[in-house]
Amino acid sequence: MMHAGMPLSWAEGLCCSMLLMAIWAILARLPVLSEASNRVENSSPLAIWITRLLSSQLLLLSLKLLMVGLFFLVIICGLYGTPLPQQNLATELTWNIWWAGLIVSVFFLGSGWCAICPWDTIASYLTRLNILGASDNSTRLNLAVPGVLRSVWPALLMLLLLSWLELGYGITADPYATALLAMLMLIITTTSHALFERKAFCRYFCPVGRTIGFYSQLAPVALRPVDPQVCSRCETLECYRGSEQVEPCPTGLLMKNLKENSYCTSCTNCVRSCPTANISWKLRPLSQEARQDARPRHDEAWFVIALLALALLHGLTMMPIWEQQLQQLSAWLGESGLLLWGFTILLATTLLLVASLYAAAIAVTMKLCRQRIGFKKLFIDMAFMLLPLAFGYHIAHNLTHLWRENSWSWLLHPFGLPTQALPSMSRVMPTMGSGEAGLFILQSGFMLFGFCMSLLILRHRAARLASHDSNRRGFSLLPLALFALLITILQLWLLTQPMMMRF
Ligand code: SF4
Ligand code: SF4
Structure with a gap:
């Protein structure tokens, strides 16, 4: 089933505004930075009260148990329910509500999901026989995490694997495989909790935790x-x-x-x-952390680049042209069935293209800079400007899933509709004028947010690197501003295209 995309006139209007913003970013003087004066963090008595409320044992325990209940429901429905993904709670709740809504939640709650994550709750219980407080009943070995794993490379590999399963293997349309993946994640989390000190899985391995962790640098x-x-x-x-x-x-x-x-x-x-x-x-102001507080590392920069490429891939794989290219490539490879080799090559190509374009923009920026700044330093430091580009589009894209892909029949029939209801089953399909405009307004807002934040981060980071440069305008930022504009135009184009629904 196909859905029309955002009207072209909306995207053209957005492109014009973004072009003006990019011109301003290049011509305006870079901001003058002072660590103390630029950091704004407010904790009002209301915020302190909310903090006490949110950290109350009773509330946390209730939310954790609710998530554990839903987690087991996903597994049971996935294993024993209907194989039709649009009617099974496992696929609808996991991919259309949780996975799509998770990224949206970061905008308001930062990494709040991790506080109630069922994998961690169950794994903690299995390895400590306690959910919230400290425990003497620990069955953990508390080994130090090997140096080679102390980075986000493991989480990046897991994220690539998850995206491969989601977009290549098509696990989103398979309730049984969705349940198996949920259980596999639980086994890995429990093994990690049992072997290593603290929660190494959450810090180094979890693709979900690291994704929302990096995005929450933009959160208010x-x-x-x-x-x-x-x-x-x-x-x-x-x-x-x-x-x-x-x-x-x-x-x-x-x-x-x-x-x-x-x-x-x-x-x-x-x-x-x-x-x-x-x-x-x-x-605090949106993206304050990515602008001035965060100190990136090499592995983290690559994780952010992968986030941008994978966000694009989510849009690309829903387009008919992707399907045609995949079919052609797979035919050339002599592949049939799930076309996994063809998909893997296209995934790697997308990653390489985004990374190469970014590296090229960095290389030209380096030449334009009056100061001698090494390629690696610039490459790592400026990667933060990619975060809002990925985040804005990721949310705009996920809103399509949240808005259009839910039949809600799974709420009443989590294992699938009774057979007699099947002929009359219909998906609620909003049309332009009956709510679609709301979707496009939200998507436009998040796209503008992503681009605007990206330019702000670029200018702040440049100001920090060029603190001794007498020429404090942003002329040397032209290649990176063009890169941000190019990526955003591509994302907007994707939003205007007809999209194939996953199921
Ligand atoms: S992860 Fe650490 S810093 Fe963050 S809320 Fe938990 S204890 Fe506090
Ligand atoms: S990092 Fe992963 S396993 Fe840990 S709490 Fe967050 S989502 Fe759960």
């Missing part, structure tokens, strides 16, 4: 010290070490040094263990 909320001075004087470090009642930080973060959301799972252990109640949710 973060857990931070209420008074940084109190943290700097603290010697007991309960947030890091835990207390008698509360587990230590699962990803080994020390609140007084915390500048990035990437590895925070929002578990609120630190809120509950801090003896001075000095940790709260704080409001």
Whole structure:
């Protein structure tokens, strides 16, 4: 089934606004940076109250148990329900509600999902016989994570594998395989929790946690010290070490040094263990962290590049032209059936194209810079500008799934519709004028947000690198601004194209 895309006139209007923004980004003077004056984080009494509420044992436990219940429902429906994906709770809830809505949730809640993640809840229970508090019944070996795994390369590999299963193998249309994947993730999480100290799976291996972790650098909320001075004087470090009642930080973060959301799972252990109640949710400007606080590493830069390429791939694979290219390539390879080799080659090509284009833009920028900045440093530092490009399109694309792909029949019939209901089964298909305009307004907003944030990050990062440059305009940013414009135009074009529904 095909869906019409965003009207071309909307995309043209957006392109014109973005072109003007790009011209401004190049011609305007770069911002003058000062660490203290540019950081804005507010924790009002209301935010502190909300933090206490959200970290209450009762609420957390209830939400965790609800997620565990839904997780088992997905497995049972996937294994024993109808193989029709549009009628089975396993595929509808996993891919159309959770996976599509997860990225949207980051915009409001940061990495809040991880606080109630059922894989972690069940694995923690199996390895500690306790869900929330500290436990003496641990069956963990608490081994140190080998140095070679202490990066996001494992999570990047897992993300590629997940995308391959989702877009290549078509697991989204297979309730049984969806249930098996959910169980496989649980086995890997439990094994990691049992072997390694803290929660190595969440920090190094989980593709879901790392994706929302990086995206949450753009989020307007973060857990931070209420008074940084109190943290700097603290010697007991309960947030890091835990207390008698509360587990230590699962990803080994020390609140007084915390500048990035990437590895925070929002578990609120630190809120509950801090003896001075000095940790709260704080409001901050969108993308502040990606602009000035985050200090990237090589592996993290590649993870962000992969996020951008995979977000594009989600749109590309829903287009008829992708199907035609895949068929042609697979015929040339002599492949039939699931066409997995052909898909793998196209996936690798998309990744390589995005990375090469970005590398080329960095190389030209390096030549234009008056200061001598190494290619690697520029490549890593500027990767943050790709985050909002990926995030804005990822949300805009996922809204299509959330808006159009739910039949909701699975709510009443999680295992599938009764046979007699099948002939009359119909999917609710909104048409332009009966709600579609709302979808396009939201998509346009997120696309503008992504592009605008990307330029802001680019200018802030450039200002930091060129702090001694007397020429403080952004002329040298032209290649990267063009790169951002090119990617966004491609994304907008994808949004205007008719899309094939997954099921
Ligand atoms: S990092 Fe992964 S396993 Fe850990 S809590 Fe988040 S989603 Fe769950
Ligand atoms: S800093 Fe650590 S303990 Fe605090 S919410 Fe984040 S992951 Fe949990």
